[in-house]
Amino acid sequence: MDKNSNIFKSIKIGNFTAKNRIEVSPAGSFLCSKDGGNNAEFLAYTRSLARSGAGIVTLGVSSIDEEISGAPITSVGSPLCIADLADIAEIIHTYGALASIELVSGKYMLMPPEVVATESSKEEVKHLIELFANAAERCMIAGFDMIMLHGAHGNVPAMFFSKKYNHRTDEYGGSFENRCRFGTELLEAIRKKVGNKIAIEYRISAEELLEGNSEIEETLEYAKKIQDKVDMMHVSRGLLSENSLLPYLFQPTYFPRAMNLEAAKRFKRELNIPVSVVGSFDLETAEKAVSKGDVDVVAMIRNILADTNCVSNAYKGKSEETRPCVRCNTCINRTHTQFLHLRCAVNPLIGREIQFPKIIEEVRKKKVVIIGGGPSSLEAARVLAKKGHKVVIFEKNNELGGALRMASTAAFKKDMKKYLDWSIRTVMNNPKIEVKLNTAATRENVISEKPDAVLIGVGAKPIIPKFALSGTEKLAWVGDVELKRVKVGQNIVIVGAGFTGLEAALSLSREGKKVKVIDMLPEERIGADGIQISMLALKELLKKEGVTFTCEVKLADVTEEGAVVENKFGKKEVIPCDTVILSLGVRADKEQVELFKDIVEETYAIGDCNAKGGTLWNATRTGFDAAMEI
Structure with missing residues (x-):
């Protein structure tokens, strides 16, 4: 064009x-x-x-x-x-x-x-x-x-x-x-x-x-x-x-x-x-x-x-x-x-032009080490390079993208995949950004770079309760399922009705699986704290695909027969299934933040290891804001 x-x-x-x-x-x-x-x-x-x-x-x-x-x-x-x-x-x-x-x-x-x-x-x-x-x-x-x-x-x-x-x-x-x-x-x-x-x-x-x-x-x-x-x-x-x-x-x-x-x-x-x-x-x-x-x-x-x-x-x-x-x-x-000021999940500047009138090249150039290659880190790297700083990214895996890779695998997430590809490409092609793939950050190798500032973008850890059959093929984490790292059966129970769980339910149901979603919330409260317009669409599509819900229950155990759920009155029942998929959210990786936070005075936690993680908007905003402070 x-x-x-x-x-x-x-x-x-x-x-x-x-x-x-x-x-x-x-x-x-x-x-x-x-x-x-x-x-x-x-x-x-x-x-x-x-x-x-x-x-x-x-x-x-x-x-x-x-x-x-x-x-x-x-x-x-x-x-x-x-x-x-x-x-x-x-x-x-x-x-x-x-x-x-x-x-x-x-x-x-x-x-x-x-x-x-x-x-x-x-x-x-x-x-x-x-x-x-x-x-x-x-x-x-x-x-x-x-x-x-x-x-x-x-x-x-x-x-x-x-x-x-x-x-x-x-x-x-x-x-x-x-x-x-x-x-x-x-x-x-x-x-x-x-x-x-x-x-x-x-x-x-x-x-x-x-x-x-x-x-x-x-x-x-x-x-x-x-x-x-x-x-x-x-x-x-x-x-x-x-x-x-x-x-x-x-x-x-x-x-x-x-x-x-x-x-x-x-x-x-x-x-x-x-x-x-x-x-x-x-x-x-x-x-x-x-x-x-x-x-x-x-x-x-x-x-x-x-x-x-x-x-x-x-x-x-x-x-x-x-x-x-x-x-x-x-x-x-x-x-x-929400009647809030307009913001964009991928453009941290829109609606905030007065706060950040112009990204200018700094007189004093700094070397910045970024730990982790997720979306917050990639946003920060682009901004830092535009400001003239030298950036080094440590990524323990063989590719950039972090949790966004999981979020962009489904066939209906082409828009997210397009953004992910753009985000990686613009970082990898930037001469001011050095990317070290397959390199886990340690205190020693971060210190050896002699950084002036450190951004910690180590993400979050999935919440995985320990059940009787934990670690067997009966139980799987939603991230591994989305990335096709594990096989699942025909009859599936997904535990957790957030966006991640429901998107997995839609993807699996379109593959011909029979899917049931369970959650502790009443069904009318599912998605109420998220992006409601998108959640309405997702629920409509799930209904068309035959996905069913069992709400106001919690997962109590996993047995050979299936998922053991307990309702608010303490009554338990078994939902027969081949695979139980856990989608219970994530917790900020505070241990990793603690490990790196005192290497240099100018240090920021960004993305999902920040106190309020979990959304692309939070990832790009925290990465951008930290980069603008350096």
């Missing part, structure tokens, strides 16, 4: 021309001020998105409401916000991209859709339309080139269009024509305010994926009805209000890429305006879709969060340098589920 690729052809949208066919899709970052205005963190984050090289940069979740919600999302509900909006547009224009902004009603999107669509008075409906139109005008005055009206995922326009939720008996409900009225009047009101001085992109759910909700045929007729009032149709699917559908909005690694493309192709064939699509595209799948004429523009956000140079790298023919997104949904989980 290079500058001659089809995604790098310009495209006219309304009266504006985008330099290429890639759009940064809207996503709430929770980095704004609580009054809806700018701050240094949010402006720096916006600059990162704009610097990506995308042709359109769309700011996400911007509220038209007059009242300040108190949530850290952009406000467009008052004339006082115009100055802040102008600063955002100015930053985006600096990098030659069209500045766009997604308009939503923060107030109404949090209300039950049937209440908004059915119970709002005519005066409230007219006022809501006026709020959108006024917000669009403010964006125009501030210098934005485009707005995106969020009419998808059950947002306000979709509420009125919905035959399930709109039960009005006036001109805004009932017939198809009446349910379209809110959308058409909304667009007419906006055009009256802005004319053609700003382009309008309309985000639509081609289908809402639940029985009784909007389906593609009717939605397509609605799109035809409003296409003369918009400049581009943006195709998605699903509903935000239904947790079971969240994986279809934010597709995790277990789902295929480009899941909305087939629907978007229908819109492209039957509309006479440009069509954009969103949904787990990377630049390669985007290029295929645009080259075939399936769509005109492809929107994405997670790839750009993972590497803000991804589009410009592709333009320069340097895609191999781009850090891959693993589609883990750490970013979306933090904002959508």
Whole structure:
């Protein structure tokens, strides 16, 4: 892929021309001020998105409401916000991209859709339309080139269009024509305010994926009805209000890429305006879709969060340098589920640009020894080399990657494998990094390197209880199973329903094994502390594969017959099986940390041997943070 690729052809949208066919899709970052205005963190984050090289940069979740919600999302509900909006547009224009902004009603999107669509008075409906139109005008005055009206995922326009939720008996409900009225009047009101001085992109759910909700045929007729009032149709699917559908909005690694493309192709064939699509595209799948004429523009956000140079790298023919997104949904989980500032599992800089404004080469070069070759160590090594330091990595095995190798073996973990390969390649090819494979670190050989600083990335040890048959073929650790170091039988019990155990269950069930998962938690609590959107997808796939659960029990023993489990009342029973696989988590290897921590004064524990290990985000963040301190 290079500058001659089809995604790098310009495209006219309304009266504006985008330099290429890639759009940064809207996503709430929770980095704004609580009054809806700018701050240094949010402006720096916006600059990162704009610097990506995308042709359109769309700011996400911007509220038209007059009242300040108190949530850290952009406000467009008052004339006082115009100055802040102008600063955002100015930053985006600096990098030659069209500045766009997604308009939503923060107030109404949090209300039950049937209440908004059915119970709002005519005066409230007219006022809501006026709020959108006024917000669009403010964006125009501030210098934005485009707005995106969020009419998808059950947002306000979709509420009125919905035959399930709109039960009005006036001109805004009932017939198809009446349910379209809110959308058409909304667009007419906006055009009256802005004319053609700003382009309008309309985000639509081609289908809402639940029985009784909007389906593609009717939605397509609605799109035809409003296409003369918009400049581009943006195709998605699903509903935000239904947790079971969240994986279809934010597709995790277990789902295929480009899941909305087939629907978007229908819109492209039957509309006479440009069509954009969103949904787990990377630049390669985007290029295929645009080259075939399936769509005109492809929107994405997670790839750009993972590497803000991804589009410009592709333009320069340097895609191999781009850090891959693993589609883990750490970013979306933090904002959508936990209401935390946006972060990325593989890019420790995103959302933290103010904390680390620039990685510069140090005047005083140091020699740094890193013990262990896992993901935290690899991240640290890259940063240290960029700062000009000399790095030596001791890795006891014959290859780098650490626990990430286990996490990337399953067929559905291609995204993680791609990231792992990139991470190893960028370290092995760096002339400032010396890698010593098959070399276990000792105090003696670390001291012999005469390091100025030491990073301890020795990882964690699996939790393996001692049962009666421990050490026999009946009992196995999940890591050995994932890496194909041991054979397993046909009937399997997996002990532990964290991501590792459940991913192993999915992989084994797809190999034709009969799998049961046991855990001490109630079934509804499984995954509650993890990345919930991805866990929803994983549970759905496990159900389809016939994996069963026995919850609120603990493993008491392993016998020749199978797994002995004990419930909360102390009652024991045997689950017959051929193999018991332990996936009970890990403990930080504190012994190894103690062994090396006093060799030099400047020493840091990173990754899973740090106090809070277990996630890729923790690994990359702790490695990055330690490297920045040296």
